Amino acid sequence: MTIHPTVTQDPRFPRPQSPTLTRCQREPSLFDFERGDYARKAPELARARRACARCPLAADCLLWALVNKSLTPTGIIASTTPRQRTQLRDRIAARLGPDWVDVLADQEQARPGRTAVPGRAA
Numbered sequence: 001m002t003i004h005p006t007v008t009q010d011p012r013f014p015r016p017q018s019p020t021l022t023r024c025q026r027e028p029s030l031f032d033f034e035r036g037d038y039a040r041k042a043p044e045l046a047r048a049r050r051a052c053a054r055c056p057l058a059a060d061c062l063l064w065a066l067v068n069k070s071l072t073p074t075g076i077i078a079s080t081t082p083r084q085r086t087q088l089r090d091r092i093a094a095r096l097g098p099d100w101v102d103v104l105a106d107q108e109q110a111r112p113g114r115t116a117v118p119g120r121a122a
Contacts, residue, residue, distance in 0.1 A: 012105040013067040016060035023051040031076045038081050045076065052079040063108075066092065067101050 009015060024031050031048045038045055052058050055078075062078035065071075066089055074082055089100075096103045 009064070009068045009071055010101065010105075012108070013064050015064055016057040018057055022055055022057060024055075032074075033076060033081075034074055035082075038083075045081075048076040049079040052076060062088075063104070067104065 018025075030044070030051065033041065033045065033048075052061070055061070058078045062080065062085075065077040065080070065085055069085070069089065072082070072085065077085070080088070092100045092104075
C-alpha cells in the first residue's frame with residue numbers, strides 16, 4: 001500500500017507498529033490491490049486476508065485505516081477492502097454520529113494503558 005506523501009494521518013491514531021516486521025511490512029505487494037483487482041485476483045486477495053487475520057496488529061490497523069480514509073483508498077488492510085472499510089465507516093457514523101472519529105479518539109484515550117498523544121490534552 002502506497003501512502004501519499006502530502007496527506008497526513010490523524011495524530012490521535014498513529015499507524016500501528018510492531019517490534020518485529022509484520023507480513024505487510026515484509027511483503028507489501030501482497031496487500032497492494034488497485035480498484036478492479038479485488039474480483040480478478042481472488043486467490044491473492046484470500047492470501048492477503050489470511051495474513052492479516054493472523055496479525056496481532058489487525059484490530060489497531062483497522063482502526064487506523066478507518067480513521068485515515070485518505071491514506072487508505074486501496075489495498076487490503078486488516079483483511080478489509082476499501083468498500084468494506086467504507087461500509088464500516090458508514091455503520092460507525094450511524095451509531096456514533098458525524099463526529100465519530102472524535103468519539104473514538106476519546107474512547108481510545110480513556111482506555112487503560114494508553115498514553116497521551118503529544119500535543120493533545122489528556
